[in-house]
Amino acid sequence: MSWYAGVEAGGTKFNCIVASDPNIILDEIRIPTTTPQETLPRVIDFIKAVENKHGIHIEAIGLGFFGPICLDQNLPTYGFITSTPKLAWRNTPVVSYFQKELNIPVAFDTDVAAAALGEGAWGNATNCSDFIYVTIGTGIGGGIISNGHPLHGMVHPEIGHMFIPHDRLLDPFEGICPFHRDCFEGLASGPSINARWGKPAEGLPADHPAWQLESNYIAYALANLALSFSPQRIILGGGVMKTPGLIDLVREKTVRFLNGYIQNELILSRVNTFIQSPGLGDRAGVLGAIALAKTQE
């Protein structure tokens, strides 16, 4: 049996796992995100302790990281966290650190690309070559799988900051994105719901007008993703998407906004397949890091 380590590195915690696949997990840990000097050695300690305890060798490690990160292997900054607002982490050479400490292949990508790979390997996007994982929570982000591989481009996608229609008569709220004010994340992230209504998403009943607005914004963004990438599937995760009934509103409105323009039966008559929740639930990211590690085989 082959073993892999996976790290889902987020702004508040690092989820770390050693596993062969989602059904054969050796150990897991959560480590708070403080500074690279403190957090990264704790990840190494965890991995080495699991290796020693179980007498195994880990083949490769997958790192799904908050960004922005440098994924261009031709640049000297490959494997760095770059211009993040988390100042302690700015310009941290993550990949070289893990390579030096563990001396195994290190696969590196965004947290959302890792989650997408996880959904493609074991979740609700198996058998899809072109699909998107979108998370709507504290922030909004998306991992794009194109032709079976994460799409990077020059840096990596940042679809959470897409500009979408904002009808100020319907929703006079200005938006909270410090860069763009009323971009997708500025209008539809968990904190924007909290700021608009004075209550967190969990505190708003199913018939609250918040969910009509929220589903409008998500559906505009999903329509734009469908028109831009022509995916076979969109996986919609993150804390906000746990709201009962929200995914159904998003499905109905995405189809309504596209209005038959994309003549594909998957969108026209199987939107419950086209837009789905993560099959791996909250574990898409950390299990995705295992899927990412396996790309090094």
Next chain:
Amino acid sequence: MSWYAGVEAGGTKFNCIVASDPNIILDEIRIPTTTPQETLPRVIDFIKAVENKHGIHIEAIGLGFFGPICLDQNLPTYGFITSTPKLAWRNTPVVSYFQKELNIPVAFDTDVAAAALGEGAWGNATNCSDFIYVTIGTGIGGGIISNGHPLHGMVHPEIGHMFIPHDRLLDPFEGICPFHRDCFEGLASGPSINARWGKPAEGLPADHPAWQLESNYIAYALANLALSFSPQRIILGGGVMKTPGLIDLVREKTVRFLNGYIQNELILSRVNTFIQSPGLGDRAGVLGAIALAKTQE
């Protein structure tokens, strides 16, 4: 020397060419788009006449077509024009027709993907692996090159129908897209300018408020493309983009709307490189069809 045929098939005309590259062109013709029964044989006649006249053999043909088209080689409808509003062309098996008549390899893609390939081969996107060709004219469309190849996904991108912010206080015009009303094409295509101001784009002076609105919409769309695909370059062609000064407004506003979020020096300080006109001008499409043919080598 190797010879190729290229066809840029649009709603009003087919531009056909036989060439080796942009500097060595044997012959060209424009054929009106009427019906498949009439137009397609005229393309074949042109190609065979050029072969006979010059005593050459054409290696492959590239077809850049108006859509929607089927690009999935696993489907029986591969190489068809599918659900186009041009009824005479609906469900036309284009690729098999050319294969049968010419018995040479046939490369097939959207007109905008072909134009993108042309710009990548000989225009203003050489040395780029990830870039986008956008045309803003009678319609709006985009060809996406990802990792050196046209991105298709399930069908193909239709970025002209992306939803963008529409401030109705600034621009009460409702938009003209028959599917979405005020999507990007509905607000910013040539016909939408004509409908909003009662004059075609060419009739509006450089200081007309039309260009502030137009550059807003294009810049929102380009910001969304930059955030979605993280391209190294965006090539901005089509009739509307011939308006003097418009590309400068678009550059300035795209950078302003992104507001430093994408920390890349190309966007932050070299936007004249990041956003460019087509190096091949109006011939990006037809020469792109030659670049497309060459992918069959």
